[in-house]
Amino acid sequence: MAGLLRVAWPFSLIALGSGYLLRAAWPYPPLNNTMVGAAFLALAGGLAWSFTAGRERLQSFIKGARGEEWVARTLSFLPAGYRVYHGLTENPGWWQQAIDYDHVVLGPTGLYLVETKFWNGSIAVRDGRIRYDGQEPDRPPLSQVKTAAADLRRQVVAALQRDIDVQPVLCFVGGSLPDGLTGSSGVVICSGDTLLDVLQEAQGPLWGKRLQEQAAQLLDTMMKGRR
Numbered sequence: 475m476a477g478l479l480r481v482a483w484p485f486s487l488i489a490l491g492s493g494y495l496l497r498a499a500w501p502y503p504p505l506n507n508t509m510v511g512a513a514f515l516a517l518a519g520g521l522a523w524s525f526t527a528g529r530e531r532l533q534s535f536i537k538g539a540r541g542e543e544w545v546a547r548t549l550s551f552l553p554a555g556y557r558v559y560h561g562l563t564e565n566p567g568w569w570q571q572a573i574d575y576d577h578v579v580l581g582p583t584g585l586y587l588v589e590t591k592f593w594n595g596s597i598a599v600r601d602g603r604i605r606y607d608g609q610e611p612d613r614p615p616l617s618q619v620k621t622a623a624a625d626l627r628r629q630v631v632a633a634l635q636r637d638i639d640v641q642p643v644l645c646f647v648g649g650s651l652p653d654g655l656t657g658s659s660g661v662v663i664c665s666g667d668t669l670l671d672v673l674q675e676a677q678g679p680l681w682g683k684r685l686q687e688q689a690a691q692l693l694d695t696m697m698k699g700r701r
Contacts, residue, residue, distance in 0.1 A: 545666065549670075553674075561575070562578055563575070574622070576589050583674060585681075587642050588643045588644075588669070591647070593647075595607035624640075634688050645665070646665055
């Protein structure tokens with residue numbers, strides 16, 4: 475009980491102050507003591523929930539940023555002839571959610587979309603699904619990376635008027651992935667240690683210089699558009 479009070483007392487003060495100001499601004503309708511107490515408890519609970527949810531989102535964001543930074547540093551070791559784009563975003567319209575591309579890699583072996591996940595536990599791929607410490611995540615990462623890769627492919631095909639593939643890659647940093655490399659539903663699933671090998675191993679026909687330059691011009695334009 476004492477521990478709960480130590481955690482809750484700051485929210486009580488904030489709720490009390492917020493309630494006083496709100497009541498001063500809107501004195502009507504009149505409230506009895508029971509209604510005031512109920513409103514106070516509801517406000518304190520709402521503030522506590524907001525703080526907890528915000529802290530979890532912040533921790534998740536920081537964790538994801540660390541994973542993307544690690545992958546970006548790893549991608550810098552790709553040989554000459556590869557181009558790497560970080561944090562591309564497509565905004566299809568105000569009525570649709572923006573699509574984020576963690577990393578896009580273009581080289582002689584093709585065009586790759588790399589989605590990064592910083593998971594510290596045990597990772598398993600079973601029946602076309604990914605489990606993290608035995609549990610399925612709220613947002614299926616396979617669907618996430620496939621959707622992003624399909625959207626990027628749509629843009630590239632429309633711009634270049636050529637039927638090309640975008641290989642989705644799901645890279646886990648920090649977690650335990652058996653064998654360090656596997657695949658599911660057309661997605662290459664790898665650990666951070668095997669990422670460079672994946673990108674340098676051709677998944678299909680090699681890309682010529684002209685096709686690489688055309689795709690690079692499109693990606694450069696997309697990169698400029700996010701600034």
